[in-house]
Amino acid sequence: MRCVIARFPFDLTKAGVLETMKGVTPETVTSDSVTIGRRQYPVKQVGQLITRQDRRDFSAGEVVRAMTRLGFTCRANPATAPAPSPSTGLSPLQRASAMLGTSAARSVV
Numbered sequence: 001m002r003c004v005i006a007r008f009p010f011d012l013t014k015a016g017v018l019e020t021m022k023g024v025t026p027e028t029v030t031s032d033s034v035t036i037g038r039r040q041y042p043v044k045q046v047g048q049l050i051t052r053q054d055r056r057d058f059s060a061g062e063v064v065r066a067m068t069r070l071g072f073t074c075r076a077n078p079a080t081a082p083a084p085s086p087s088t089g090l091s092p093l094q095r096a097s098a099m100l101g102t103s104a105a106r107s108v109v
Contacts, residue, residue, distance in 0.1 A: 001013065001070060003065075003070075005066060006051065008053075010051060010066075012050060012070060013070070017046070017050055018036065020050055021039075021046065026039050026041045027041070027045050028042075030042065030077075031044075032075065032076055033074070034046050034067045034073070035072060035073040035075070043063045043067070044063070046067065047060075
């Protein structure tokens with residue numbers, strides 16, 4: 001399938017991408033990712049390997065579009081989980097102390 005990445009046309013096939021990524025250890029996923037085989041790869045890592053271009057030369061969106069057209073599953077940036085809310089029975093001072101990891105109870109002399 002003909003895909004344009006960083007203004008250059010590439011003839012990519014699903015089998016070709018699988019062959020290119022065979023034996024490649026995935027980097028830590030911090031943004032968009034693509035599932036190839038049973039592994040999740042960062043989109044920029046896949047784009048660099050299949051195009052042989054620097055990661056700064058193309059956008060993640062271009063690679064996501066190409067990989068989706070080839071039939072791979074792409075996932076957006078994993079949303080960070082919100083911090084657990086403290087108990088509602090705590091006073092603001094106790095909540096702040098809990099966030100800082102200190103005790104709110106002080107003895108007054």
